[in-house]
Amino acid sequence: xxxxxxxxxxxxxxxxxxxxxxxxxxxxxxxxxxxxxxxxxxxxxxxxxxxxxxxxxxxxxxxxxxxxxxxxxxxxxxxxxxxxxxxxxxxxxxxxxxxxxxxxxxxxxxxxxxxxxxxxxxxxxx
Numbered sequence: 001x002x003x004x005x006x007x008x009x010x011x012x013x014x015x016x017x018x019x020x021x022x023x024x025x026x027x028x029x030x031x032x033x034x035x036x037x038x039x040x041x042x043x044x045x046x047x048x049x050x051x052x053x054x055x056x057x058x059x060x061x062x063x064x065x066x067x068x069x070x071x072x073x074x075x076x077x078x079x080x081x082x083x084x085x086x087x088x089x090x091x092x093x094x095x096x097x098x099x100x101x102x103x104x105x106x107x108x109x110x111x112x113x114x115x116x117x118x119x120x121x122x123x124x125x126x
Contacts (some may be wrong), residue, residue, distance in 0.1 A: 001050075006083065007082060008080070031074055
């Protein structure tokens with residue numbers, strides 16, 4: 001396709017290959033961070049009322065993506081990226097399904113926070 005390719009990239013770093021050139025300590029450092037964030041997301045999810053559907057879905061997507069990348073990192077020592085989107089001469093760094101879930105989840109969190117803020121302002125006026 002003129003804007004999309006499948007490719008294989010072994011990303012030893014974090015987003016946009018941050019820390020990828022380090023000698024190996026970043027594998028466990030990033031794994032511990034992902035594990036901590038995953039635990040925090042699980043606690044947040046457990047406290048989220050079932051009526052807050054967008055918040056629950058968004059947290060679940062971020063958690064799924066974080067765990068997906070964590071499994072890759074622990075098992076392989078790197079995250080496998082394979083999706084490449086571009087419009088020559090512009091190329092977005094390769095990413096994977098887990099990264100997409102995190103992105104969609106974060107967008108959902110922003111929408112939920114924005115809607116909650118709007119509702120709080122509206123309720124405070126009455």
